[in-house]
Amino acid sequence: MKRLLWAAAALTLLALPLFTDATLGHGWVRILDFALLYVLLALGLNIVVGYAGLLDLGYVAFFAVGAYCYALLSSPQFNLHWPLWVLLPLGAMVAACFGVLLGTPTLRLRGDYLAIVTLGFGEIIRIFLNNLGAPVNITNGPQGVSGIDSLSVGSYNLGQTHGWGFFEFVPVVNAYYLFLIGVLLAIVFSHRLERSRIGRAWAAIREDEIAAASMGINTRNLKLLAFAMGASMGGLSGGLFAGFQGFVSPESFTLMESVMILCMVVLGGMGNIAGVVLGAVLLSVLPEALRAAGPLQQEWLGRVVLDPSNLRLLMFGCALVLMMLLRPEGLLPARARQRELHGE
């Protein structure tokens, strides 16, 4: 029975992009692709926020680092064209280094202070990317890097359409499968980390840092490890994003993105993988669905009464307020979080 469920879930995940492509079109598959990138980001942030209990409001910086890493080494910018299997791990590793770089000065900070410093870090990275166009042109400044090589695994170029028998694998569908692999890996890694000696140490730090240290946990190293692990998933997501879009610019990496990723983690239920995945999917897919509200109003009311983008923000705000009132632990909370907020 359980096996049957797993098989059904696997089949659904595999068939989803083909089905969506056939019914709703490329645009919706693209939305699914972005949902997967957001899931990857949310899983990474979950390690920092959910497992180790450290607030990070600049998380998008690691996404940016991964994206630019890919962009600069696989585009006409420096005329480098490194392969995917080098670029993705490299991006994850560079992002992890930045994670440690951010983590180090924030080790003594907590709560509000930590939030503000991490927020600043996110902005600094973006500003750097914006300004490293001159005098030596590294990032091409606000124009960003374009002409990035499309994702390709060996000789299989994911940026081209491949027909396999009855099925047609368009670029957005190809990307879906690659991203899905990334997400599944991230889920397995998160799950195993959570249940390991390392995960227990993170939970202990989250619960009581002094008690954790007194039990022999090196709180400094474990916090840095959480920052690094979280950042590496952000970096991986960034690399995939760059190869998928073929273009990156600093404006993709604003504070709003960090806030959005944090909302995904909090809304879904921080510390719980299923919750985080749900939160990321909901918050990345629902706003897109709301776009349809414009044409619908036109059709039914004769004019657009409520601008869809305003409607999105309105719904988003309402959802968050409702969540904080009714279910502060998130939709699918981790056991421990639920206890923290509601007692037993």
Add this chain to the structure above:
Amino acid sequence: MSSVVKPLLQAFDIHKSFGGLKALGGVSLSLEQASITGLIGPNGAGKTTFFNVLTGIYKPDAGHTEFRGQTLPAGLPHLVAARGIARTFQNIRLFANMTVLENVMVGRHVRTSAGVLGAIFKTAATRREEMAIRARAHELLKYVGIDARSHHVAGTLSYGDQRRLEIARALATDPFLLALDEPAAGMNASERAQLGELILRIREDGRAILLIEHDVKWIMRLCDFVTVLDYGLCIAEGSPLEVQNDPRVIEAYLGVGAA
């Protein structure tokens, strides 16, 4: 055995102030191997502060501590734990939302080594280690008598059981010295007696115990040595009998005529 066995721990002239308040004004203390030493004194005498300095939570303003022939690192609690000193807290500090078993498993952290790669790839060594951690945690829970509660959430345990759990968690770090900060506070007479038995058993296993306690009768019965702090100074030390009859102690702590 000669009588000049080197002490397990020697603290030399520990000073610690908070702003203008001198919490410790030069405390020296020596602990024997596998002994039970009581640390007593009125409220605010500096007992907990001494624990915090000893276990690295505070850095002393002056003074140092030798433990098993080496100087203890100051202000680095995780290294102190690694050297073999474990503690409990006056106001219980469990990982309240984790299960009882998980709390004790955290205590094994310092004696185990699985890292990120081991966790992610679930190597044979990691799985073995994880099983050993679990087995040892259960063993310790049995030892303190709360194994039946191993899957309960730590914060839901009764007060007495929480104290026991804190001791089990501390024992999980394989300490040579167990420092207990008022472990009997809030316990009734029978719980106190049970706790006393547990402490004696821990000593029989070869561990030394440093014990802060207010119940003078209980501590006099349990301890091999007693040290009395008052206003951050050590005013007396010796066997329970000696200390009990020390006029300074009677005046400062027991109240004139109490002994």
